[in-house]
Amino acid sequence: MINILYISIEGNTKAFIDKLIQYATQLHQQDSSMPLIQAKEIDDMSPFAEEQADFFAFVPTYLDGGNGIDNGVKELMTNALGEYIAYETNAEHCRGVIGSGNRNFNQQYCLTARRYAQHFNAPFLADYELRGTQSDVKRIYDILRQNRDYTRRKI
Numbered sequence: 001m002i003n004i005l006y007i008s009i010e011g012n013t014k015a016f017i018d019k020l021i022q023y024a025t026q027l028h029q030q031d032s033s034m035p036l037i038q039a040k041e042i043d044d045m046s047p048f049a050e051e052q053a054d055f056f057a058f059v060p061t062y063l064d065g066g067n068g069i070d071n072g073v074k075e076l077m078t079n080a081l082g083e084y085i086a087y088e089t090n091a092e093h094c095r096g097v098i099g100s101g102n103r104n105f106n107q108q109y110c111l112t113a114r115r116y117a118q119h120f121n122a123p124f125l126a127d128y129e130l131r132g133t134q135s136d137v138k139r140i141y142d143i144l145r146q147n148r149d150y151t152r153r154k155i
Helices: 011-029 079-086 103-108 110-119 134-147
Strands: 004-005 037-041 054-058 093-102 124-129
Touching: 004 011, 004 079, 011 037, 011 103, 011 134, 054 079, 054 110, 079 110, 093 110, 093 134, 103 134, 110 124, 124 134
Parallel strands: 004 037, 004 054, 054 093, 093 124
Antiparallel strands: none
16 A cells, blocks of 8 residues: 655645556555555645554645745645644655656756655655646656655654
8 A cells, every 4th residue: 555645735735646546556456565555635724643554744835925945935835745744654655755846947847845855854756747648647656656655764
């Protein structure tokens, strides 16, 4: 089983996760050794809980102000996921971060996910644009499979 925590503001991340779950289910039906995906959406109303299993975090990019690199930026709307991962020992279970965004924002593309990776000492594994393509689904599923046994660096 591959576990995913995600936040979806405008539905793009949820749409991608739904495609990922469907793809994993099809593969699993053909070959039972292919892992299924279990996803939990986090939002402002989600109660904090200690995660018992390793997971991957999927986070879109929503920023306000600056260019996100050298003149300031404020994270918007994804704070619930960040606070959930920071709760108790949850960050220790984060095996990697996958980001999404809009390439029109240049240097800010997937910046939130890169910041999550740095903050939680987990690798930034992949990115996709908006709702992603079927090619993105296949690529990211393979990345998740390959990295689910990743051993975290101790801080």
